[in-house]
Amino acid sequence: MVVASPNSSLTTNSKPSAAARIPTIDLSDRTSNRQALLKLLVEASEKYGFFKLINHGIPQDCISRAEEEAMAFFAKPTAEKLPASPEISPIDVGNTTRFGYGINNIGRHGDIGEIEYLLLPSQPSLISQLAFSISQNPSKFSCALNDYIQATKNVACELLDLMAEGLGISDNSIFSRMILDAQSDSLLRINHYFIHPTPSNKLGFGEHSDPQIFAILRSNDIAGLQILLDDGLWVTVPPDPTAYYVMIGDLFQVFTNGRFGSLKHRATANIGPRSRMSMTFFASPSLDTWISPLPEMITSDQPCVYRSFTWREYKTYIYSLTLAGSRLDSFKIR
Ligand code: GA4
Numbered sequence: 001m002v003v004a005s006p007n008s009s010l011t012t013n014s015k016p017s018a019a020a021r022i023p024t025i026d027l028s029d030r031t032s033n034r035q036a037l038l039k040l041l042v043e044a045s046e047k048y049g050f051f052k053l054i055n056h057g058i059p060q061d062c063i064s065r066a067e068e069e070a071m072a073f074f075a076k077p078t079a080e081k082l083p084a085s086p087e088i089s090p091i092d093v094g095n096t097t098r099f100g101y102g103i104n105n106i107g108r109h110g111d112i113g114e115i116e117y118l119l120l121p122s123q124p125s126l127i128s129q130l131a132f133s134i135s136q137n138p139s140k141f142s143c144a145l146n147d148y149i150q151a152t153k154n155v156a157c158e159l160l161d162l163m164a165e166g167l168g169i170s171d172n173s174i175f176s177r178m179i180l181d182a183q184s185d186s187l188l189r190i191n192h193y194f195i196h197p198t199p200s201n202k203l204g205f206g207e208h209s210d211p212q213i214f215a216i217l218r219s220n221d222i223a224g225l226q227i228l229l230d231d232g233l234w235v236t237v238p239p240d241p242t243a244y245y246v247m248i249g250d251l252f253q254v255f256t257n258g259r260f261g262s263l264k265h266r267a268t269a270n271i272g273p274r275s276r277m278s279m280t281f282f283a284s285p286s287l288d289t290w291i292s293p294l295p296e297m298i299t300s301d302q303p304c305v306y307r308s309f310t311w312r313e314y315k316t317y318i319y320s321l322t323l324a325g326s327r328l329d330s331f332k333i334r
Contacts, residue, residue: 018235022227023048025246027155028055030162038166045163049248049263050227053159053216056244058151063218066148066279069141073134074116074192074277078103081116084133091129093121095287096319097187100130106205111323113205114269115191122149122186122281149188152281153179156186156216159246160283167256169296175213175255175283183286185311186212191278193224193270204267204276208323210249211314212284217245222276228264236268239276250314250328251285254306257293262328287312306331 023044029037044051073081083089086098093099103116118134120127124146131138131145157176164172179186193204204224218241219225225237225245237245247263270276285291292308309331318327 018229018233019238021048021229022235022237023051025051025053026055027053027057027158030158038162041159041163042166045248045252045260048227048229049261050265051246052240053155053244053246054242056155058155058244062147062151065144067220067277069135069144070118070190070192070279071277073101073118073141074275084118084130089130089133091121091126093126095185096315097121097185099126099187100133107321107323108319109322111206113267114196114202115193115204115267117192118188118190120145120149120188120190122153122184122188123182145188148279149281152188152216153186153283155244156214156281156283159216160213167259167296169294174294178213178285178289179283181286181289183288185284185287185315187282187284189280189282191267191276191280193222193267193276193278195272195275196269197272199271200269202269204269206323207264207266209262209264209327210247210282211251211318211327212249212282213251213255214249215247215280215282217247217278217280218243219276219278220274222270222272222274224267224270224276225278226266226268234266249282251291251311253328254291254331255294255297257297257302258305259297259302285311287315304333307333 023040025041081101084101086100089100091099097119099119099121101118104112106113127145128142131141135141157179160175161172164175178184219239221239221241223236223239226234227237228234247265248260250262252260253262289311290308291311293304293306298304
């Protein structure tokens with residue numbers, strides 16, 4: 001277990017207890033041990049904004065097919081990948097996200113990462129459009145990626161229903177309906193981290209919180225993800241390709257009126273021996289969905305902290321900032 005110092009430098013200290021603090025949620029407890037599972041889910045989200053998910057039920061074959069398609073794309077020479085970039089193959093969904101291939105640049109304001117990536121929408125028809133510039137066999141690519149997105153979305157929805165129930169929200173499916181909406185702005189990001197043969201202070205992906213409701217990530221067996229715990233320590237998350245990691249995002253912080261806090265995380269540059277690849281599903285409502293603290297989360301002890309806004313307004317705002325920019329403060333009721 002490796003713990004990095006709270007500043008942006010990546011010096012490491014040894015603190016074996018830190019990894020043990022990462023909570024594990026076992027989805028197979030959903031029937032046999034439901035009440036304990038609900039309690040643990042809420043506690044993990046409140047205390048860490050992060051948990052490991054095991055026995056998620058997504059078939060290995062479904063994961064491997066998506067992973068193989070993505071790896072085959074990243075293995076091509078750069079010149080052959082560039083036609084999939086939004087500058088060359090834009091898909092217009094009236095949205096601020098520029099879907100397709102990207103290399104090094106993150107966002108619009110000069111953030112650089114030691115990565116290349118694919119940003120994919122969650123709608124099958126849009127994946128099919130993009131697939132022509134990504135793969136020689138577009139239908140195989142679309143099929144593998146759509147199956148993966150569907151499977152991850154199902155797990156995301158199940159978790160969201162459980163979390164709503166655990167929070168005592170009367171409408172348990174309030175969050176999952178946002179994700180199941182045909183206009184949901186959910187997306188899949190596949191990051192491929194280049195191998196840097198020598199350790200460096202460069203980052204694979206800089207410190208940030210995810211703006212959506214939550215993100216559900218898996219990676220191959222190469223380490224890189226670090227999370228910031230409330231005591232200011234950066235903790236390296238041990239990779240586990242059989243599991244998922246769930247990270248609470250900014251919108252969940254607003255819906256719960258600050259009870260859940262969005263998780264700051266980052267990825268170190270990859271020092272090998274093989275390249276690291278992560279696939280993250282970001283669960284998001286449609287652009288016109290209104291976001292505000294839910295009535296059940298507002299009490300006399302915790303009066304309403306945030307004003308109402310649409311996901312479109314928030315998304316436009318975050319894209320005007322750098323990666324580490326402070327986000328939700330501007331949406332607080334003064
Ligand atoms: C972080 C989470 C997702 O990867 C992402 C990122 C997005 C991008 O890379 O285009 C952002 C970043 C992410 C948050 C702040 C803004 C937007 C880069 C950036 C500087 C796709 C997302 O939705 O927000």
